[in-house]
Amino acid sequence: MNAKQIDQQTLLRDETDPLTHTPVHLLSLDGVGKHYGNIIALRDVTMAVDNGRVTCVLGDNGAGKSTLIKIIAGLHQHDEGTLKIMGEERNFSSPRDALDAGIATVYQDLAVVPLMPIWRNFFLGSELTSGFGPFKSMDVQKMKDITLKELAEMGIDLRDVEQPIGQLSGGERQCVAIARAVYFGAKVLILDEPTAALGVKQSGVVLRYILQARDRGLGVIFITHNPHHAFPVGDRFLLLKRGKSIGYFDKKDITLDELTAQMAGGAELAELAHELEQLGGHGDVVKEVKGEVAGVAQTTGKSYS
Amino acid sequence: MANTATLPPAPAPSSAPGQRGDERIGQRSPFQKLLGRPEVGALVGAVVLFIFFAFVSSTFTQPNALATVLYGSSTIGIMAVGVSLLMIGGEFDLSTGVAVISSALTASLFSWNFSLNAWVGVVLALVVSLGIGFINGWILVKTKLPSFIVTLATFLMLTGLNLALTRAIGGSVSSPSISKLDGFDSAHAVFASSISIGGVEVKITVFFWIILVAIASWILLRTKVGNWIFAVGGDANAARAVGVPVTKTKIGLFMAVGFCGWILGMHNLFAFDAVQSGEGVGNEFLYIIAAVIGGCLLTGGYGSAVGGAIGAFIFGMANKGIVYAQWNPDWFKFFLGLMLLLATIVNLIVKRRAELK
Numbered sequence: 092m093n094a095k096q097i098d099q100q101t102l103l104r105d106e107t108d109p110l111t112h113t114p115v116h117l118l119s120l121d122g123v124g125k126h127y128g129n130i131i132a133l134r135d136v137t138m139a140v141d142n143g144r145v146t147c148v149l150g151d152n153g154a155g156k157s158t159l160i161k162i163i164a165g166l167h168q169h170d171e172g173t174l175k176i177m178g179e180e181r182n183f184s185s186p187r188d189a190l191d192a193g194i195a196t197v198y199q200d201l202a203v204v205p206l207m208p209i210w211r212n213f214f215l216g217s218e219l220t221s222g223f224g225p226f227k228s229m230d231v232q233k234m235k236d237i238t239l240k241e242l243a244e245m246g247i248d249l250r251d252v253e254q255p256i257g258q259l260s261g262g263e264r265q266c267v268a269i270a271r272a273v274y275f276g277a278k279v280l281i282l283d284e285p286t287a288a289l290g291v292k293q294s295g296v297v298l299r300y301i302l303q304a305r306d307r308g309l310g311v312i313f314i315t316h317n318p319h320h321a322f323p324v325g326d327r328f329l330l331l332k333r334g335k336s337i338g339y340f341d342k343k344d345i346t347l348d349e350l351t352a353q354m355a356g357g358a359e360l361a362e363l364a365h366e367l368e369q370l371g372g373h374g375d376v377v378k379e380v381k382g383e384v385a386g387v388a389q390t391t392g393k394s395y396s
Numbered sequence: 397m398a399n400t401a402t403l404p405p406a407p408a409p410s411s412a413p414g415q416r417g418d419e420r421i422g423q424r425s426p427f428q429k430l431l432g433r434p435e436v437g438a439l440v441g442a443v444v445l446f447i448f449f450a451f452v453s454s455t456f457t458q459p460n461a462l463a464t465v466l467y468g469s470s471t472i473g474i475m476a477v478g479v480s481l482l483m484i485g486g487e488f489d490l491s492t493g494v495a496v497i498s499s500a501l502t503a504s505l506f507s508w509n510f511s512l513n514a515w516v517g518v519v520l521a522l523v524v525s526l527g528i529g530f531i532n533g534w535i536l537v538k539t540k541l542p543s544f545i546v547t548l549a550t551f552l553m554l555t556g557l558n559l560a561l562t563r564a565i566g567g568s569v570s571s572p573s574i575s576k577l578d579g580f581d582s583a584h585a586v587f588a589s590s591i592s593i594g595g596v597e598v599k600i601t602v603f604f605w606i607i608l609v610a611i612a613s614w615i616l617l618r619t620k621v622g623n624w625i626f627a628v629g630g631d632a633n634a635a636r637a638v639g640v641p642v643t644k645t646k647i648g649l650f651m652a653v654g655f656c657g658w659i660l661g662m663h664n665l666f667a668f669d670a671v672q673s674g675e676g677v678g679n680e681f682l683y684i685i686a687a688v689i690g691g692c693l694l695t696g697g698y699g700s701a702v703g704g705a706i707g708a709f710i711f712g713m714a715n716k717g718i719v720y721a722q723w724n725p726d727w728f729k730f731f732l733g734l735m736l737l738l739a740t741i742v743n744l745i746v747k748r749r750a751e752l753k
Contacts, residue, residue, distance in 0.1 A: 187639050202637035204630035206697045207623075215627050216639035218620035228618040 115178030117141050117310045118163070118194070118279050124171030125158050132158040134171070136336045138329045140279055140310040145301060147313045147321035149354055150331035156314050159331070160281050163312065164196040165189030195277035197268040199284050205257030209249065210238040212256045213271050237274070245270040245300055262293035269300050273307060280304055281312045286320050298324050318350040330354060434691035435703030437742040441689070441735065442710050449717035456720045459596040466598065469712025470605035471660060473705050475679075476686035477608040478649075478656035480704030481616065483687045485649045486629030486696025487543035489532060491550035492657055493679030498554050499525045499661030500671040501562055504571040514579035514666075522658050528554070529654025533647030555677060562673035575669035587659075588667040601663050605705070608656065612701035625649065629696030685732065686711050689739040710735060 116139040124134040133155040140146045150156045161167040162174065165183030173180050176192050183189045186196075196202075203212045210231075219230045219237075238252045245266050256264060265285050272280050282301065286294040301324050305311050315321050321328060328345060330338040330353055338353055345353075449456045456465075475492055482489055489495075499521045507517030528550065536546045559569070566572045574580055590597040616622035624645045627635035636642045665671055690707030692699025714731050718724075 186637060190639055196637070198637060202631075202634040204627050204634050204697060206630045206693075207626050211623050211626065215623060215635065218623055220620060227620075228614070229620055229623065231618065 116175070117177065119175045119178075120163075120172065121175070122172035123159075123162065123169045123174060125162060125167060125169050131334055133162070133169075133331075133334045136172070136329070136331070138336075138339060139327070140312055142278070142310055143305055143308050144326040145305050145311040145313055145324050146327045146329065147315065147325035148329045148331060149315060149318060149321055149350070151316055151354070153333070154316075154331040155334040156316075156331055157283075158334070160196065160283055160312070160314055163189065163194060163279075164281060165194070193276060193278035194281065195272035195275065195279070196281040197265070197272060197283065197285065199287065203256045203264055203268060206255050208253045209242075209256050209259070209267060210235045210252040213238040213241070213252075213267060213274075217275055241270045241274045242267065245273075245303060260293065261289050262296040265289075265297050266300050269304055273304055273309065277309060279310045279312065281314070283314050284316070285313070286315060286317065294320060316354075318347060318354055322347040322350055434698055434700045435706055436691070437739060438690045438703050438706040438710065441739070442706050442713070445710055445713050445717070449713060449721060453717065453720040453722075456717055459594070461716070461720055463596050463598050463602075465712045465716045466602045466709075467712075468716050469709045470599065470601040471663070472682050472686050472711050473605040473708030474601060474608060474660050474663075475653075475656050475683040476690070476704040476708040477605070477612045477701055478653035479683040480687040480690060480692050480699055480701050480707075481612055481625060482649045482653050483684070483692040483694065484616070484629050484696060484699040485625045485646060486632065487536065487646060487649065488547070488684055488694070489543065489650065489653050490547040490680050491528065491532065491554055492653060492683055493676040493681075494551055494554040494558060495525065495528050495654065495676075496657045496661045496664065496679070497558055497671060497673065497676035498528065499658045500665040501558055501571055501673060503662065504574050504665055504671060505562065505565045507577055508572050508574050509565055511577070514574060514577045514583045516579075517574075518583055518662060521661060522655075525654040525658035525661065526651050527654070528657075529651035530647060533650035536650070537643045537646055551680065558673045558676075569673050571665075571671045571673065573669045574665075580666070580669070583662070584666040587662040587665075601660075604659055604663075605708075608659075609701050609705045616701055621645070621648075626697055629693075629698075631697070682711065685736050689735055691739070691742075694740070707739075 118140040120136055120138050123136045125132050126134075136155075136159060138146060138148070148156055148159060158167065162169045165186045165188045168182055168184065174183075175181065176194075181192065183192070183194075189196075204215070207215070214229075214234050214237075219234050220227045221230045222228050235252050239249065242249055242252075247263055247266050247270075256267065259267065269280065269282070269285075285297050285301075289297060298320060301311055301313060305324075313321060313325060326342050328338070328340045328342070328350060329336060330340075330350075340350075455461050475496070479489065479492060502524045503514070503517035503521035505517075506512070506520050507514050510516075532543075532547055532550055535541070536543055539546070562569065562571055587600070589600050591600060591603065592598075616625060624635065624640045624642075627638075627640050628642050628645045632642050664675075686707035687699065687704045688694060688707070689710055690699070690703030690705065692703060711732070714735070715728060718728050718731075
């Protein structure tokens, strides 16, 4: 995809404000902040999510990524700023609220129950039923068929949806969770560090599913601390550090190297190089880190809108 | 799509997964599938035990003896239905043994004290039983304390209440006889009669037991509530995250246990006409043991209602079989302990295999 496409106007597909009929973002945050008592977990975060686009949230441990997704997913409420869905200001009081607004979250632990069969997990909380009154029962065959079909569309061909989901590999479980969110009409899909616990190959599979979800028209929020995973799939990048936004870029405005440098931070890298040298670290490692420091010095002079 | 070039190499999703899936699942024979069922260990145990007692005791396979075994099993099995569901839901209840007696005492003392129709007491007992379950569940979800502590507290309080209130109202350790009250006979017919099948008197509790197992199995396997029960036991946080009403499910499970306790309590009361206020202590373990032998995981998320029923049947066979074989009943507890140990080990292996990544 070329960088020109990622213009703000082209990011919009068919969302318009119901009153003014002007284009709006599917989901947008403006100056959002959150504190727990006197601890400021997050402040002044501005970002947008649109149909068929991937917004990456990057940050190291403790940068506020979890707090941010908890706000969007309805687990916590923000204290400052505004959260808008289709231009309408919202404040979710529960995960159910967020789900009803079309925001589905695939958590790091995936929210699957390992001992339960795949099809039961797939429909957990949104079971299909037939019959009426006290005799309402689950439409088991239909649920199994849909599970099989949806997973096949995401590229997982399973013979047996009866097996416990705990038997699937990490990447496949991730995929089931994504397919579930897609099937249940999610408009915004939040993926919380989906590649964190996976190997290189499995990560690649998950990144592919992210692109598939995007191509199906979902707005994806991809949380990660790995710029190498974020850059290939992302359209927009929000960088968080110590609870604060340190940059929000369109893909056309940033390169992978700049992204990596921004994330690591120049001063810390310089310090690390110094420390490694003192500890008698490997020559080329130190050189590499020093190279990064130089890169950061180059890029931080640049200004971003 | 210039970006895909920078993706880590991954197999094309369309070609590889079919093979990959097969490779991981392999071919499972119907026999292996059967072995994957939670209650299969208990079923094998039950068959072995049945054959064993059929050999050592000539009277064990007589229809009358079997009816007695079934009756003994049903008094455990009715409770084991609720306790199994609760265990699959990830909790257990130590107050069940005395709660059964509380229910019976409520019905008897209330009707007797106000000289009311026995059925008034029966209805009040249902309210009290469901209420005990509700309180257990409510305290559990509100405080997030382990069910062991919450229900241990309820167990102790109910034990005390049973003794104290019975003495305060009836003036004795046993509840007063209610056989003269209106409605006693009809209540007796409903809760404690026998039904003749081919000349063999089968206690009505056996039928209650079978109906409850059937309803519980249907709920567990074919309704969304069943899906929720597995989920709250397997991983309550995951269940909550996908929108399962965890609180309602858990409280509902405790109330279901209360309902089973009410049925058994009414049977205990109307089978005679009075209840000993100190009874029931220790029975809670029998129900839990039946559920565990039947393949319910103590940690939740796995098991079946049929398994709990088979566990209760094993219990009934061992209990009565030892008498029919004319052995010293002292051996019974030893058998029970051994069976519990074996069953738990089998369950552990099953769970490990299921969680294999």
